[in-house]
Amino acid sequence: MVNNQSISETIDVLGDGKSFVRLINAMGSDVDVVNGARVSFGKRKETLDNNDRVLIDYLVKHRHTSPFEHVTFTFHVKCPLFVTRQWHRHRTWSYNEISRRYTSVGLDFYIPKAYRQQAESNRQASTDELLTFQTGAAGPTIQDAVQDHTDGAVAFYNRLLEMGVAREQARMVLPQNLYTEMYATVNLHNLLHFIELRIHPGAQWEIQQYAKALLDLAETAAPVSIKAIREHRGW
Numbered sequence: 237m238v239n240n241q242s243i244s245e246t247i248d249v250l251g252d253g254k255s256f257v258r259l260i261n262a263m264g265s266d267v268d269v270v271n272g273a274r275v276s277f278g279k280r281k282e283t284l285d286n287n288d289r290v291l292i293d294y295l296v297k298h299r300h301t302s303p304f305e306h307v308t309f310t311f312h313v314k315c316p317l318f319v320t321r322q323w324h325r326h327r328t329w330s331y332n333e334i335s336r337r338y339t340s341v342g343l344d345f346y347i348p349k350a351y352r353q354q355a356e357s358n359r360q361a362s363t364d365e366l367l368t369f370q371t372g373a374a375g376p377t378i379q380d381a382v383q384d385h386t387d388g389a390v391a392f393y394n395r396l397l398e399m400g401v402a403r404e405q406a407r408m409v410l411p412q413n414l415y416t417e418m419y420a421t422v423n424l425h426n427l428l429h430f431i432e433l434r435i436h437p438g439a440q441w442e443i444q445q446y447a448k449a450l451l452d453l454a455e456t457a458a459p460v461s462i463k464a465i466r467e468h469r470g471w
Contacts, residue, residue, distance in 0.1 A: 244456060247449040249315070250442060254344045254415055256314045257449045262457035264307035266292060269424070269461055272303035289460055296464040307424040307458050311450065316346040318412045319443050322434075328426035333418040336407040340397060344415040345386045351378050352441070362441070386411060427454060428465060435471060 244259035270288045271280050273295060281288060295303055315323070324331065352362035376384065389411050396406040422430070427450060433439065434447040451471060455462035465471060 244453055247452065249445045249449050250346065252346065252349075254314065255316075255346070256312075257446060257453065258312050259309060259453040259456065260312050260419065261310040262308070264424075264457070266458050266460040268306040269295070269303045269458065272306040273300070284460065292460050293464045293468075296461070296468050301425045301428075304425040304428065304461065305423045307461070308421065309424070309427060309454060309457065310419060310421045311453065312417070313420055313446070314344075314415055314417045315446060316412065316442065317414050317416050319440075319446060320416050320418065322440065322443050323420070323446075326422075326426070326430050328422060328429070330421040331418050334416055336410070337404040340393075340403050340406075343390060343393075343410070345390075345411070346413045346415060346442075347379060347383055347386065349379070358438070382413070386413060424454065424458060424461065431471070432469070 246256045246258040249255040249257055266284055266288070267281060269292055270284065273291060274281065294300075313323075320333070323329075353365045355362055389409055392409050393406050396409065397403065431447045431451050434443045435451075436444075439447070451462065451466075
């Protein structure tokens, strides 16, 4: 079991040295999945055997999901605000997030290394085709333009603070690529539902990367269950 004294590896989700996910705590394991299923028969196991592995595979294959609710994870996440806003639509999670009403330090921003084109057939999605970085014949690259805009927003934010504006109001000028941090807790069943939706090719690329990282971290606590999930759902 992972606990607060044994925090998991940190995964740099977006590859920029700023984003991360780590598993802070896990309550339960594959044994708890098995015991949740077998309690119907008044049985309890302390360790897994091959029959238990077969049972977990059966549960996954036939989507008998309630036994997976007995395993719970707490993740520490650092992600851009626009990813968090998608994440918070999953109301089966419990969240606590950094508040820019309390602190103005540690402002980090996500500056993508590549930029996707808007899909013509889907209003909310992008394509896999990337834009060139040049915005004009003699102008800055797209990445430079985003960096300049971000720097300008931070400068304006700091100016407002210097003028005496409260943090809770001054924060409104900060852009959506601002990184935020949160603790997020969820049981295995609802984690898998989140991953199924957010790992889908139609989901935004950035949140897909977080979904994949969560799956990898969950595997450290419930390897038999996650192995069966990967095999039956093609993840």
